[in-house]
Amino acid sequence: MNLNEKGLLIVLSGPSGTGKGTVVNEILARSDQYSLSVSDTTRPPRPNEIDGIDYNFVSPDKFKELIENGELLEYTQYDGNYYGTPLKNIVNHLDDGINVILEIEVEGALNVKRLFPEAVLIFLIPPDCDTLESRLRMRGTNSEESIEMRLERAKEELNFYDRYDYVVINDDGLVDEAALAVISIAESEKHKTSFNKHIPEEFFTD
Numbered sequence: 001m002n003l004n005e006k007g008l009l010i011v012l013s014g015p016s017g018t019g020k021g022t023v024v025n026e027i028l029a030r031s032d033q034y035s036l037s038v039s040d041t042t043r044p045p046r047p048n049e050i051d052g053i054d055y056n057f058v059s060p061d062k063f064k065e066l067i068e069n070g071e072l073l074e075y076t077q078y079d080g081n082y083y084g085t086p087l088k089n090i091v092n093h094l095d096d097g098i099n100v101i102l103e104i105e106v107e108g109a110l111n112v113k114r115l116f117p118e119a120v121l122i123f124l125i126p127p128d129c130d131t132l133e134s135r136l137r138m139r140g141t142n143s144e145e146s147i148e149m150r151l152e153r154a155k156e157e158l159n160f161y162d163r164y165d166y167v168v169i170n171d172d173g174l175v176d177e178a179a180l181a182v183i184s185i186a187e188s189e190k191h192k193t194s195f196n197k198h199i200p201e202e203f204f205t206d
């Protein structure tokens with residue numbers, strides 16, 4: 001139990017191919033106290049992706065409209081496409097005590113931290129670069145050009161590692177360990193005094 005009954009905003013970043021999606025699915029399967037924010041993107045869906053579940057797939061014109069209407073908490077361009085976090089639902093979920101996970105890249109993560117300093121930033125990394133490359137290739141849905149770009153961007157993103165509050169390794173076959181690490185970080189954060197500032201008056205002596 002916490003004095004502050006609000007949910008925690010959790011930002012999970014990590015190079016493309018780290019397995020963020022798998023870790024998030026494991027967290028959602030373990031607890032109903034977490035919700036994943038579904039981003040808007042202009043990227044075309046991959047064969048296994050479902051509109052409204054993996055992303056809200058929108059046209060570039062629609063994305064522009066979302067920006068102009070102030071409907072995005074943050075947005076960025078990545079591999080030639082736009083990605084953005086819809087504001088709608090996040091505040092409602094947090095007010096209902098649900099922890100909200102944003103699975104976004106580094107630039108977006110740092111913007112969220114500026115807007116919500118109480119957000120916890122977790123950096124998910126693969127055990128090594130070879131594993132990252134083979135996971136990207138195994139996906140089978142990215143072109144060679146896109147794989148090269150994603151590997152390049154991974155190196156750039158890793159430079160921002162120390163701007164995050166926590167780091168979690170997603171090792172092969174150990175996705176449950178990574179998910180449990182994220183859950184225990186979230187639980188600790190929710191017990192921080194800074195997250196529970198309002199002590200009931202009855203606790204104070206006259």
Ligand code: 5GP
Nearest residue numbers: 016039075076078083084085103104105108
């Ligand atoms: P992918 O094309 O592999 O699904 O995503 C490419 C990158 O965009 C990933 O690093 C993913 O975390 C990031 N991303 C997805 N949604 C958002 C978003 O709403 N905002 C930002 N800043 N990055 C996002």
